[in-house]
Amino acid sequence: xxxxxxVSAFVERAAELDAAxxxxxxxxxxxxxxxxxxDGNSLGALPVEVPGRVEDVVRRQWGEMRIRSxxxxxxxxxxxxxxxxxxxxxxxxxxQIVVGDSTSVNVFKALVGAVxxxxxxxxxxLVDATTFPTDGYIAASAARMTGCELRPVDPDxxxxxxxxxxxxxxxxxxxxxxxxxxxxPSLTSAIHAAGALAVWDLCHTAGALPVGLxxxxxxxxxxxxxxxxxxxxxxxxxxxVRADLQDRxxxxxxxxxxxxxxxxxxxxxxxxxxxxxxxxGTPDILSMLALEAxxxxxxxxxxxxxxAKSLALTDFFLECVAxxxxxxxxxxxxxxxxxxxxxxxxxxxxxxxxxxxRLIDNGVxxxxxxxxxxxxxxxxxxxxxADAERAARVLAETLG
Amino acid sequence: xxxxxxVSAFVERAAELDAAxxxxxxxxxxxxxxxxxxDGNSLGALPVEVPGRVEDVVRRQWGEMRIRSxxxxxxxxxxxxxxxxxxxxxxxxxxQIVVGDSTSVNVFKALVGAVxxxxxxxxxxLVDATTFPTDGYIAASAARMTGCELRPVDPDxxxxxxxxxxxxxxxxxxxxxxxxxxxxPSLTSAIHAAGALAVWDLCHTAGALPVGLxxxxxxxxxxxxxxxxxxxxxxxxxxxVRADLQDRxxxxxxxxxxxxxxxxxxxxxxxxxxxxxxxxGTPDILSMLALEAxxxxxxxxxxxxxxAKSLALTDFFLECVAxxxxxxxxxxxxxxxxxxxxxxxxxxxxxxxxxxxRLIDNGVxxxxxxxxxxxxxxxxxxxxxADAERAARVLAETLG
Numbered sequence: 001x002x003x004x005x006x007v008s009a010f011v012e013r014a015a016e017l018d019a020a021x022x023x024x025x026x027x028x029x030x031x032x033x034x035x036x037x038x039d040g041n042s043l044g045a046l047p048v049e050v051p052g053r054v055e056d057v058v059r060r061q062w063g064e065m066r067i068r069s070x071x072x073x074x075x076x077x078x079x080x081x082x083x084x085x086x087x088x089x090x091x092x093x094x095x096q097i098v099v100g101d102s103t104s105v106n107v108f109k110a111l112v113g114a115v116x117x118x119x120x121x122x123x124x125x126l127v128d129a130t131t132f133p134t135d136g137y138i139a140a141s142a143a144r145m146t147g148c149e150l151r152p153v154d155p156d157x158x159x160x161x162x163x164x165x166x167x168x169x170x171x172x173x174x175x176x177x178x179x180x181x182x183x184x185p186s187l188t189s190a191i192h193a194a195g196a197l198a199v200w201d202l203c204h205t206a207g208a209l210p211v212g213l214x215x216x217x218x219x220x221x222x223x224x225x226x227x228x229x230x231x232x233x234x235x236x237x238x239x240x241v242r243a244d245l246q247d248r249x250x251x252x253x254x255x256x257x258x259x260x261x262x263x264x265x266x267x268x269x270x271x272x273x274x275x276x277x278x279x280x281g282t283p284d285i286l287s288m289l290a291l292e293a294x295x296x297x298x299x300x301x302x303x304x305x306x307x308a309k310s311l312a313l314t315d316f317f318l319e320c321v322a323x324x325x326x327x328x329x330x331x332x333x334x335x336x337x338x339x340x341x342x343x344x345x346x347x348x349x350x351x352x353x354x355x356x357x358r359l360i361d362n363g364v365x366x367x368x369x370x371x372x373x374x375x376x377x378x379x380x381x382x383x384x385x386a387d388a389e390r391a392a393r394v395l396a397e398t399l400g
Numbered sequence: 401x402x403x404x405x406x407v408s409a410f411v412e413r414a415a416e417l418d419a420a421x422x423x424x425x426x427x428x429x430x431x432x433x434x435x436x437x438x439d440g441n442s443l444g445a446l447p448v449e450v451p452g453r454v455e456d457v458v459r460r461q462w463g464e465m466r467i468r469s470x471x472x473x474x475x476x477x478x479x480x481x482x483x484x485x486x487x488x489x490x491x492x493x494x495x496q497i498v499v500g501d502s503t504s505v506n507v508f509k510a511l512v513g514a515v516x517x518x519x520x521x522x523x524x525x526l527v528d529a530t531t532f533p534t535d536g537y538i539a540a541s542a543a544r545m546t547g548c549e550l551r552p553v554d555p556d557x558x559x560x561x562x563x564x565x566x567x568x569x570x571x572x573x574x575x576x577x578x579x580x581x582x583x584x585p586s587l588t589s590a591i592h593a594a595g596a597l598a599v600w601d602l603c604h605t606a607g608a609l610p611v612g613l614x615x616x617x618x619x620x621x622x623x624x625x626x627x628x629x630x631x632x633x634x635x636x637x638x639x640x641v642r643a644d645l646q647d648r649x650x651x652x653x654x655x656x657x658x659x660x661x662x663x664x665x666x667x668x669x670x671x672x673x674x675x676x677x678x679x680x681g682t683p684d685i686l687s688m689l690a691l692e693a694x695x696x697x698x699x700x701x702x703x704x705x706x707x708a709k710s711l712a713l714t715d716f717f718l719e720c721v722a723x724x725x726x727x728x729x730x731x732x733x734x735x736x737x738x739x740x741x742x743x744x745x746x747x748x749x750x751x752x753x754x755x756x757x758r759l760i761d762n763g764v765x766x767x768x769x770x771x772x773x774x775x776x777x778x779x780x781x782x783x784x785x786a787d788a789e790r791a792a793r794v795l796a797e798t799l800g
Binding site for chain 2: 031033037039042043045046050051054055058059061062063064067070075101102103104105108112129132133134136137138140141145146152177224226232233234235236237251253254255256257259263264265266267269280281282283284285286287288290365367369370
């Protein structure tokens, strides 16, 4: 088949797949242009609901109602209310998630909390060696401040690393570089079999695939909201503490927002029941309510459908890349097996930094990850099959 | 003098004082209505610059430029850039303040950092007993996690409490209930004389009076930005680390944003030089850039002038209250001496909660603090003398 015929065939297939896509209508709920935006795993696109909501929060709730909005506009309860909105996306019943602070701060709360829940005699924290760096840095601090030792491990060798000293294990559900998905159910089981607590970082899975926190008995989890949840730049992160652990969850950041009676202004600390115990200080309302508006896109959307589309998109993209890009120019480091693939494709490529610059100049936005990775994130809510085909075609032209 | 003549005289004086007020023109830079807003020490009013800026951040920077804005819209450097904007308001040279996280989280960073800077053999943290509760709760956690003992002390008895075991002292510059201003220079000196580090909470002074962090050799400081700095509900807090301590500042929250080379994604942690070391995770851009716009109000404004007006306002309000309110109905718990007064007046009053509700219904917004305090905050940028007179008059009517 000629190159032109090959392209025509893929373009035609893309059009058919887009026409059959039950999620395709969601694209119009985002502000998008003619760029192929494959960086939603770094910063999700702007949902059309958000600007109007933010304007209302600023002009009316802050500007006109001012201090009254803490009660009357629901500011005070936003962290747990928005947590409950995220809950179904990660397979959690209500009352277990609060939104607030950065992912890093939540990793600290979760890991220190996990070590304290693990109890006496357990003095080791395991963290995946390939993790997004902040998790490792914060885990080192949590270990130092709880008298634990930190051991980086390859998640594939976790079972041999687990032992009677293990207090907690921090794992990323998807590796931010390779896009590899780890087996949360079996790793959580192995951690529990060793008597330790499982802390999962969901930054690269929440909103991209079913997580099943409750179903799989995860102990604590954290995640950001600015990737597949489209909450906006630096929007607040979240903390999940499983319901039956909440009474014993002992936060290292017991700010007044986590007090049982915050406005009693008592000098003695008494933690609130439930997920509220994970709150710290005054929530940043502008960012938080922008996120709340962004989450409305999810009404009536099934995460299973999102996952099915995500796999179809990354399959199709890999197929186009294999067909279009000359042999040997790129190598996928993202697993081919569906069970091991997140919602991104990472291609190893010589001179990846410069290549990504050219791709962006040519209307395909992914990102470069040190030292040699081209990273393409597929957000099923707004990326279509024609986007995937075009991205592969532009990549081939850029490398050609 | 008849009651009516008395009111007329105060109204006339208020008009004269407002006419002579060099800061009066700033009022039009805020969104205000005919309410007397004396709750700017809880949530500052909306600066007129903010809505348009936020709209631009949402629609153009996020919606159109998306991920490029981290560089091209200056998102990445916002924490230190906005820190430098706050610096002159608290008497700090550039390069010592970063904005981000909540006050509670910054108290944790500052106190743990201070204990580590104090070095071996010092294992006690002192905290003012009357402090805003979150400072005490977080100080208890910092003490627990650094092997220190926490001792609440009355700031008036600080010098007898200081000793060779004291590592750090956390003090509020102004007491949130009484409005009492503590003597930062002399208390800092006493702390230093004992070989300990001084950590100041500036929530109730930044933007209301000169602080002089550098001049008085304060070691670390934190503060919120939603009171006298008008950054918006839950806008990010800040951390000051004095320049000569930065190289040894050892943060308990070493997130990737505080790394010397964050995008190297190195598995080993190497702290950034300077104030950046106080950063943690990804900054919440919407709230942060709203704050940046809010701070533009301060261009060309002298904090000394703000302080002079603040004292004149609270003096005048107290004078009106004394004249209007029947003897014995309220008692000021705010010190009469200027050197001991912040920018609020706290009146003890029977049934204060219900009284404040009626005041608010009658167009005078202050707040109630448990158990018996009516709190009136005076933000010199937008509160005038006529407001002070009217507030006292409505208070007298409400109690009458």
